[in-house]
Amino acid sequence: MRFVAIPTDVARHYQAGGADANGQVPERQxxxxxGNPCRHCLKLIPAGEAMLVLAHRPFPKPQxxxxxxxxxxxxxxxxxxxGEGLPEILASTDYIVRGYGDDDRIVYGTGGVVETGALMARAETLLQEARVAYVHVRSARNNCFQCRIDR
Known part of the structure; x- marks a missing residue:
């Protein structure tokens, strides 16, 4: 099981001022x-550091x-x-863990809210299902994408 951040080329696109999934320039704050988890380094952005806020679609194409x-x-x-260990951004709170198929669509019946301590076990269980190609971890409170988990 491997935790996967957004690709570096996508991060660099946004960091260079490229348009986000809504066609807007990322906001600088x-x-x-x-509570500002970077989806590329998978670490919390330190207080006082510049960050971008943007709309992201963690899928290869709209559907x-x-x-x-x-x-x-x-x-x-x-x-x-x-990589293989639990990323810093997933160290506290609870998350939505949901399976997706090879067609990048939700596999119904796989989604659920889990505590951090149960996250890895739930992801492993989902990834054992043949119809699940990968898993998304999302904020249970805001539904924001955190990272992807692959076999």
Whole structure:
């Protein structure tokens, strides 16, 4: 099981002022340090650091299940996070964990809210299902995309 951040080329596009999923230039703000998870380095953006707020679609193309939502991103270039261990941005609270098929559509019956401590076990269970190609982790409170989990 591998946690996957948004691709570096996508992050650099946004960091260079490229249009987001809504065709807008990302907003530049300052992090408050408490709840601004970067979807590229998968770390919390430190207080006082510049960050981007933008609309992101974590799917290869528009279709009815390709949700678009707000995300935070370090304003400066950061290293891509991810890998086998639980990323820093998933260290507290609860999350929606949902499976998607090879067609990038929700696999019905796979979504649910889990506590952080149960996240990895739930993702492993979902990834054992043949119809689930990957899993999204989203905020349980705001439905914002956090990261993807692959086999």
């Amino acid at each position: 300052m992090s408050d340090g408490g 009815p299940y390709a949700e678009v939502g707000p995300i935070f991103l370090c304003a400066a270039a950061c290293d891509q996070g991810g």
